[in-house]
Amino acid sequence: MAGEKDLRKLLAGMSPQLNTGEYVFTVASDGRVPAGARPVVTVAEEEGLTLVLSKEDADRAGLAYEYVAGWITLRVHSALDAVGLTAAVAEALAGAGLSCNVVAGYHHDHLFVPHADAARALAALERLGD
Template structure:
């Protein structure tokens, strides 16, 4: 088993300077599974899960949500941020939220070990991508 000790960038200016955002091609839904275990939810290939009390929230493609019998809307698009920010960095989530809020775009942010991921309504995805990309100029 390999354990990663790389901690990522911590300074917000450096993070924004290196910020790259990519709009992933698939639509996703957030589905709740109150009666399934994590191993049962895993059969639907979620790209993310979170245990909330007695329910599991899973981020699934629209197709997999349909297979699971979960609602297939609202549909969100995934914007992947390729900068490796530290889990201890301060301000990136706020900067993204503020940029999107200024445009009236709701966002759900998920942090992975290496990268952050932003889920926005499908119909506002391109606009959200541009708002996030504009943050790179603030890192100069």
């Protein structure tokens, strides 16, 4: 099924969902995911393999991190070439004074926001969808 491209429909159907837990960004400099770790995102960079994974997994593997995030999934199936969704989300969160790291999956967009402010970010996104 093709993803949605119409910005109005995307915003109305976002249905942001806060996933349980705390998530961190870290780097596996050897390019390998540590045994037992289950990253939700990986990005290959020249400096190493970026992992986004639960804080629990990072702690267990002894991985260093600086940023603890809440993970919000936009449940709408957005097309990868849709225009404006990321900008609208970023503007709403910036207007609330919140940082956001966006990762696009094939079916959904995923937002990593400061964990302490995740509920506030969710509320801002729900207002945006109204």
